[in-house]
Structures are given as C-alpha cells and as structure tokens.
Amino acid sequence: MALEEIVNILNQKIGLNPSSIGISSIERAIHHRISCRNCVNIKEYSQLLLHDSKEVRELIEEVVVPETWFFRNKGPFEAFQQHVKNELLPKGNKRKPIRILSAPCATGEEPYSLAIALVEQNIDPQAFRIDAVDVSKKALELGKDAHYGKNSFRDVKPTIQEKYFTPTERGWLLHDEIKKLVKFKQGNILAGALSPHPGYYDVVFCRNLLIYFDRKNQQLTLEKLYRAMKKGAILFVGHAECSQVSETYFQNSPYAKSFSFIKRDKPAEKRLAPKPVKNIPKENGVAGSQQNNSAAKKVVSKKTVSLKAATNVTKPTDSGTVTDKKQKPVIDSLRPAEKLANEGRYQEAENQCVAFLQLHPDSAHGHYLLGLIKNSLGEQKTAESLLKKAIYLDPNHEQALILSALIAEQKGDVDAMQSFKRRIERVQNRRRQDNL
Numbered sequence: 001m002a003l004e005e006i007v008n009i010l011n012q013k014i015g016l017n018p019s020s021i022g023i024s025s026i027e028r029a030i031h032h033r034i035s036c037r038n039c040v041n042i043k044e045y046s047q048l049l050l051h052d053s054k055e056v057r058e059l060i061e062e063v064v065v066p067e068t069w070f071f072r073n074k075g076p077f078e079a080f081q082q083h084v085k086n087e088l089l090p091k092g093n094k095r096k097p098i099r100i101l102s103a104p105c106a107t108g109e110e111p112y113s114l115a116i117a118l119v120e121q122n123i124d125p126q127a128f129r130i131d132a133v134d135v136s137k138k139a140l141e142l143g144k145d146a147h148y149g150k151n152s153f154r155d156v157k158p159t160i161q162e163k164y165f166t167p168t169e170r171g172w173l174l175h176d177e178i179k180k181l182v183k184f185k186q187g188n189i190l191a192g193a194l195s196p197h198p199g200y201y202d203v204v205f206c207r208n209l210l211i212y213f214d215r216k217n218q219q220l221t222l223e224k225l226y227r228a229m230k231k232g233a234i235l236f237v238g239h240a241e242c243s244q245v246s247e248t249y250f251q252n253s254p255y256a257k258s259f260s261f262i263k264r265d266k267p268a269e270k271r272l273a274p275k276p277v278k279n280i281p282k283e284n285g286v287a288g289s290q291q292n293n294s295a296a297k298k299v300v301s302k303k304t305v306s307l308k309a310a311t312n313v314t315k316p317t318d319s320g321t322v323t324d325k326k327q328k329p330v331i332d333s334l335r336p337a338e339k340l341a342n343e344g345r346y347q348e349a350e351n352q353c354v355a356f357l358q359l360h361p362d363s364a365h366g367h368y369l370l371g372l373i374k375n376s377l378g379e380q381k382t383a384e385s386l387l388k389k390a391i392y393l394d395p396n397h398e399q400a401l402i403l404s405a406l407i408a409e410q411k412g413d414v415d416a417m418q419s420f421k422r423r424i425e426r427v428q429n430r431r432r433q434d435n436l
Ligand SMILES: C[S@@+](CC[C@H](N)C(=O)[O-])C[C@H]1O[C@@H](n2cnc3c(N)ncnc32)[C@H](O)[C@@H]1O
Pocket: 013, 014, 015, 064, 065, 066, 067, 068, 069, 072, 103, 104, 105, 106, 107, 110, 133, 134, 135, 136, 139, 187, 188, 189, 190, 206, 207, 208, 209, 212, 238
C-alpha cells in the first residue's frame, strides 16, 4: 500500500514513529506534497519518492514538528547554569572550551537560550562553544536569521527579551553578540557521527526528539549520544522522555526537575526486571490515589476509554489483548500475582511478577502488571518504562495504553496523554469491528 510505503520511508530516513504525530498528519503532509508535485494520486507520489531524494527532503520538511521556544522549561536551564559553573568551569582548560550540543535545535531558540544563560552568568564566550543540529533546512534558516515572533517568548522574562533582542518589523531580532555563539549545522541524528570524535561533548540537549521515534531508533540515538559525550557529561531530554533514557548508559543527575542524566563511565549490565522493593507503603492503591484517579478520569475516560480496564486486574477478560489471548496459559500463571495486587499485597505481587518475567521476558501482560504495581508504589518512572515495554511487545495492549494515558495526564503531559488516547480509540475501534 502506498501510504505504508511512504510511512516506511519516513521511518527509515528520520526514525519517525507514525503514531507519535498521528497518521492523519502524515496524510495531510503527503497530500500537500502531491499537489505541489502535480501527482495524480498517492501511488504515483510514492513511486516518485523512490528515486527523488530532493522530494524525500521536502516531505520531511512537511512532517517534522519544529515547535520550540526560548527557555522551554525553567529547570533544565537552571541546572545547565549550575553544572557549567560548578562542575565544568573549575575543571576547564582555556584551550579546550566547554562543548555543548543542541540537537535537534529546530529554529534555534534552544541553543540561543543556552548561550544567553551562560552570558547571563558572566561566563567568557571564549570558554564555550555551542553546536546546533537539525534535519530541517527551513528551521535552520529561520534560526540563522534569528527573527522571532511572540510565541518564541512565552517563557522569557521581558528584561531578558529587551536585553538581547531588538524589535523590528519582522519580530524581535537577536543581537549579534549571541547569534555568533551558535554554530548551526544541518544533520540527521540517525545518520553519521554526531561529533568529530568520540567523547566530544560536555553537555547535550536532546529534547523532544525521542518522543517521535520508535523504540529501535530511540535506542540507536541514545547509543550515539553516549558515544559522542565525554566521560561524566550531562544529557538533557524532554520531560516526557525521561522514561526512555536507557539505564544502561545513563544515571540520574543530581539536579531536580531538570530531566537530565549523567553518562555512565561504562555501560551498566542490563537488568531483566527491576529488583523487588522493600517496605512498601500500605496506603498505596493499585490504581494510585483517589485524587489522581479522579483527575485522570476527567480527561481520559471522557469518551470510550474505560478506567476500570486499566486499574482492576482481577477480571479474566482484562488480559484480552490480541497477543496475549494466544498465550492464555501463560497469562493464567499471572493470576495469583494479579490477585495479590488487588488485595494490596504489592511486595508479594511484585516478587511473583519478577519471577514470571524471568521465565517469560517477552510477555506484554507481565510487563504491564509489574508497571501497574510499580505505579501504585509511587515508582512512576519505572512504571512508565515497564508500560512502554508492554506496548512495544504488544502495541494493542489496551490496559497498558490506558495506564500510560493516566500517568501522562497526572504528569500534565497533555500531548502524550492525547497520543495514548488516540491509540486506545484505534484499538477499541478495531476490536469492535472484529466483534461485528
Ligand atoms: C519539537 S522540535 C525540538 C526542538 C528543541 N529541542 C526543543 O525541545 O524545544 C523537534 C525537531 O526535531 C527535528 N528532527 C526530527 N527528526 C530528526 C532527525 N532524525 N535528526 C535531526 N533532527 C530531527 C525536527 O526537524 C524538529 O525541528
């Protein structure tokens, strides 16, 4: 099918996971390009893409999401300033500036914010160097031009805006003293090396990219970043991406609310499943607190999504996912763990789940159940990783999708929550059609 072929091309070229932006956005982009190229239909356009690399680039320009703004999220920039001042500058060497990478940089607001953050700390511009990479040529051109509209300043104090920008007819123009501190370069993070040599960067901002990738490309990106980073370097990701950062390569940083990680000296041994936790607080319910549930219900259960399906683990039908139905005997062996979880005996439930996963490491339902238990124990990050794995193993695992939507909603991550909601609706529609 032509649409599928085009989606595959986009996945191969820039790692795009179609469900991240929704298939309808991809279709809109394709139809726009079909009319630009006067193609008769999508079939003809998909043929054109096979031998016209310029058109592939045009389509990429159409599907990428260059949404960004100055000082997007306060925490990461504060942690960045602290890290440079307290960790990097004291160990610095005048001939080797601190090397910073912003990839993807979109239209430049992120790397310019990094430059402003350092200048605000009176750090000598000779002491650092900022590289900014993005696949989109159009976005980079806007970045180099450095004229910005009001959306780019949604998180900026007026004093900073007035200090570093001049109003013009075309918006606010960034001053040359900051412009010259950022080196833009077009590049695909998935293709080629990220740095002139391994162990190059001291700081990497790779925010709001992993969310658009499938698991394979997320993994590939994290491995590439690991190689490009210096020993002990710091990586910043988007707030919705923390659960995707591999514990094999990175460990949590000491900076709160910064969504940052420190490169491990060497990759850690992979763990099959999290270790059982001790002293589990009794008051935690399987579905989280009452307050959290009602907030989530408001958004998530508005349409067809059933909260109960995600949070009650005792019903035999709850494991009715496409893959797991075929594995009924395997699922049945999880029933005792489900029962323990419903009785609030989380530690025993968790131990049984961990043992189960050692025997069945590819069980989506096993990962989902352990994720549910971890979430009840307040270990949200681990829960998210487990749910992600469950969805990776079985993209139709409705309960894992519902619980992921609830967690996203609780975190205030509306984009992720809506993306899960769309996936849930598709799974439910498909099931309805199958039942007709
Ligand atoms: C949402 S913006 C993120 C910008 C900035 N890091 C932030 O968080 O505000 C995502 C950017 O990723 C870029 N992008 C997507 N796939 C890419 C790839 N494979 N290599 C490099 N850039 C990519 C897009 O062009 C887009 O500008």
